[in-house]
Amino acid sequence: MQQAIAILDSGVGGLTVAKEVMRQLPQEKVVYFGDTARTPYGPRPADEVRLFTRQIVEYLLQFKPKMIIIACNTATAVSLEELRARFDIPIVGVIVPGARAAIKSTRTGVIGVIGTEGTIRSGAYEQALRRISPGLQVHSLACPTLAPFVERGLFRADEAETVVREALEPIMNVPMDCLILGCTHYPFLADAIGQVMGPSVKLISSADETAREVSTVLYHRGLLAETGILPMHQFFCSGDPKIFQQIAKSWLAEQISITPVVWQVPNIV
Numbered sequence: 001m002q003q004a005i006a007i008l009d010s011g012v013g014g015l016t017v018a019k020e021v022m023r024q025l026p027q028e029k030v031v032y033f034g035d036t037a038r039t040p041y042g043p044r045p046a047d048e049v050r051l052f053t054r055q056i057v058e059y060l061l062q063f064k065p066k067m068i069i070i071a072c073n074t075a076t077a078v079s080l081e082e083l084r085a086r087f088d089i090p091i092v093g094v095i096v097p098g099a100r101a102a103i104k105s106t107r108t109g110v111i112g113v114i115g116t117e118g119t120i121r122s123g124a125y126e127q128a129l130r131r132i133s134p135g136l137q138v139h140s141l142a143c144p145t146l147a148p149f150v151e152r153g154l155f156r157a158d159e160a161e162t163v164v165r166e167a168l169e170p171i172m173n174v175p176m177d178c179l180i181l182g183c184t185h186y187p188f189l190a191d192a193i194g195q196v197m198g199p200s201v202k203l204i205s206s207a208d209e210t211a212r213e214v215s216t217v218l219y220h221r222g223l224l225a226e227t228g229i230l231p232m233h234q235f236f237c238s239g240d241p242k243i244f245q246q247i248a249k250s251w252l253a254e255q256i257s258i259t260p261v262v263w264q265v266p267n268i269v
Helices: 015-024 046-063 073-086 097-103 118-120 126-132 146-151 160-171 185-196 207-218 241-252
Strands: 004-009 029-034 067-069 110-115 136-142 178-182 200-204 234-237
Touching: 004 015, 015 207, 015 241, 029 046, 046 067, 046 073, 046 118, 067 073, 067 160, 067 207, 073 110, 073 118, 073 126, 073 207, 097 118, 097 126, 097 178, 097 200, 097 207, 110 118, 110 126, 110 160, 118 126, 118 136, 126 136, 136 160, 146 160, 146 185, 160 185, 178 185, 178 207, 234 241
Parallel strands: 004 029, 004 067, 029 234, 110 136, 110 178, 178 200
Antiparallel strands: none
């Protein structure tokens, strides 16, 4: 049986990471879990996010994955180190890869970060960026309206640019040359964000760099899938599968066939 890469997120945002993993590593099987019943994670207390993330990891372990990707910035910020200490399996987050990608891209050393309240409150991106390059100027902004907008499947709606403009207004005039999309939901809105920020600001998604890190870790551990195997991906969500399926099919196009399965998560609040 082919061992999978397990990917988890607070909802549909991690599909941006899943899509890039499937593009870069087409021979790898993906098992994806979106906690759509309890999204968004951003406004929740850190202890609650840690509990939810641990519950999902424990659920995913039944599939015997060879690696887990925490494809949620909020969960990465508050849970990654604890999960690595608790579970004997490679676990990758999305914040350090996103920071690395921004540092590769910036020419001025002025970087913007947008994310959920939880991610921005944690300071995780500022810490990751300055750990690598201490002289950077980092401007952060919480955008609590954007992830729920994507979860409703409205990322291609006519009002997307208006919603994005209202969210980004406090950071629009900062003289940055790149902007980290510090929530995996935000690449769904990349066109609108690009229109609002203008062509001089490069948008940085952690998905591409995260997939490269996954590839590197699997290679060095001798865990890459055998070539020639057609993977059968599995997708799960904790809430209504209808909107999840619509968004997943729209985002992933014809790469896979999706059959969402609802898992009734205990203690939904």
